[in-house]
Amino acid sequence: MAALTNKEESIEMRKVYCETMIQLAQKNPAIVALDCDLMGPIGMGPFQKAFPERMIDCGIMEGNMAGVAAGMSARGCIPFAHTFSCFQSRKCIDQLFLSAGFADLNVKAVGSDPGILALYNGASHMGLEDMGILKNIPGMTLVEPCDAVQLKWTVENAAETYGNFYIRMNRKNAETVYEEGSVFEFGKGNVLRDGKDVTLIAAGMMVKETLKAAAILEAEGIDAAVIDLFTWKPVDEDLIISYAEKTGALVTAENHRIDSGLGSAVAGVLADKCPTPLGRIGVADVYGEVGVLPYLLTRFKMTPEDIAQKAKETIRRK
């Protein structure tokens, strides 16, 4: 079971990623890591030290890395290939689509610094469309863990699950959401808080912002459910439908463009199966900017206050 933690702590995600990869590699000789000259930023130095022959730092050649990872998996390795989310999607879509996806292989593509978490690297480095690009690869599982507990579970279970994955992750500190040892399931959302007036659906860094929004709403007498939809694809249709029926209004919150990500996936489910008022929080049809996180959250209307406001507007549309 996945349960909310009471602890207030913030953990460095890349440290957990690297430690988990080392543990996996100790057990399984097929685990390998690839990178494109971003091994330092993703914190894989200790992995390289422990398994020098199993850390392939390709240099700055993302498309080639994606293809090499596909070929390695065809030969029996389980490759985790990392670069920034913007490059993993915009530079590797063709290789991930054909060499890995259509070939039904076993590549674990890892994309860090998603969306506005690219901070000072700005528009060029903000993967605000990575999920929107990679969701077009049939059969690829798209996951965005929100904290260290979920990241560790995701890396361990992606390694054990045959198929192509895209793991979108914050490489820096993330506030802990889940109790240590929480268990998840790919394709299933996690209800973090039940409610009857509105359902807030989020993933990644927006889970914490959304929990804060639910607290704001609670103070105003609005009972909001919160769902962590950490698997963007395949999307948990049953859970979305059941909460649409139960609460009659939904709001999605994503660190991504709203027109090709989580909000659009939920909108699709609702339109097909259960038309229900939906509000969407995320970045509009604009480019990113440089800045600190509080500025960027405000600039792109992604703060807990924005989410709470969107919830109230959406409830009025019931």
Next chain:
Amino acid sequence: MDAKRIKELEIFAARIRLETFREITTLGFGHIGGAMSIADVLAVLYGEKMHIDPSDPKMEDRDYFALSKGHAGPALYATLALKGYFPMEMLKTLNQPGTNLPSHCSRVHTPGVDLTTGSLGQGISTAIGAALASRILGGDNYSYCIVGDGECNEGQIWEGALLAAHQKLDHFILFVDANKKQLDGTTDQICSMGDIAGKFAAFGWDAQSIDGHSISEISEAIDHAKEAAGKPSCIVLNTVKGKGCRPAEETAANHHLMFPDAEANRQEEERMNSLVKELTEEWRNM
């Protein structure tokens, strides 16, 4: 390799061409030019050099092969069928609805196809990946790849060239089918690759340039490549696009051709079949 063995592989190459022609003319159109130019190297690889078992296409320690110029799939399919990976009858299904022989190579669909291709430039990377994985997993197998000379326009080829050299992948052998043509014209007209072997040598590879239609030269080049320790090998095959298929050789723009004339197809098939018989007769008399 003795003369009789060379003759056997010449027969194999002639049969690959014949069956490729049958596949494409059964459908009525196809990528004939670049399929015909690689028949000889396929004959040497699948007839002699590669460690494979057609009855066990997924054999763990097999050699891996990527046909990066995936549109030449029909030549690989002919090769695989002749080796017994699947029934010869299946060749008639090329590009028919529901087929397991799509225009471009797909590992999911076709027994014996190791790596999926069709977007030019990608096969070199997957073949490098197979070679790297073999090294990590402790295998002694080789990874082979064929790219086109036009395909070398792709930046991914040169990313792969850098990585394979840096990783000292001496169990990776790359063939460049230098048939001097790409879709829109000759490679010199479109985007000249210049001295391809020289470019790979400059990237730190063992590089050779040979007659891509000579069984003995291809065989010797592979043997030489296997001796090049600590570096990947590139073998530039100087070939003729459409080689051995008269209508293709006689057409300048022969990347993709239509074959609407049943009688002309029958005559060409007969001529190609006669060549197989002729070579077989020569082999018997050796």
